[in-house]
Amino acid sequence: MEQGLFLSMLAFLWVAAITPGPNNMLLTTSGANFGFMRSLWLMVGIMLGMQSILLLVAFGVGGMILLYPALHLILKVLGSLYLLWLAWKIATAAYERLEASAPPPQPLRLYQGWLLQFLNPKAWLMALGSVASFSLAGSGYNHSVLLISFGIVLVNLISGVIWLGFGTAIGRLLRSRKAWVIFNVSMGVLTAACVLLIWH
Secondary structure, eight states: OOHHHHHHHHHHHHHHHHSOSHHHHHHHHHHHHHOTGGGHHHHHHHHHHHHHHHHHHHTTHHHHHHHOHHHHHHHHHHHHHHHHHHHHHHHTOOOOOOOTTSOOOOOOOHHHHHHHHHTOHHHHHHHHHHHHHHOOSGGGHHHHHHHHHHHHHHHHHHHHHHHHHHHHHHHHHOOSHHHHHHHHHHHHHHHHHHHHHHHO
16 A cells, blocks of 8 residues: 555544544543543453454445445444433433442443444444545455554544543543533433434
């Protein structure tokens, strides 16, 4: 893959990764509620899920989605329902002041971040767009998919750290029960609003 094409691919992936969406809303919320370090597994799960989607798109399943539009509709419906469920969980999360003797609440786990990608149309569109636009034909195909995979890891790592850091910084400012409730309800509403992006 030529350098110009690779840089164009990175620009495309960066815009897709850094803009608000389900992953970034969850990372911000997790960073605020649980801190940076305890939210890293969620970020790793999201990144692994993106790699899984890319491999599925690059080696066959993406073609099925293009061939059978009903599969895309099913994906959008399931993704919307999952996002609404996550939004409800975020918005109704109980405020808990951590005591030394109390076990801390648990952030979303790695497998939940991974699973979200299969129901996240933005992830599928990112993978479909990158493979359709930046993969090379013939003997260069596998090498170009490897470079796309590297690009997705790079942009997801950087944007994930940014959104997670943003959430962690917000979390340090939220000291009262009222502030936590307002933040969680706001993030729940924003997560639910991501459903509108799916159907746009």
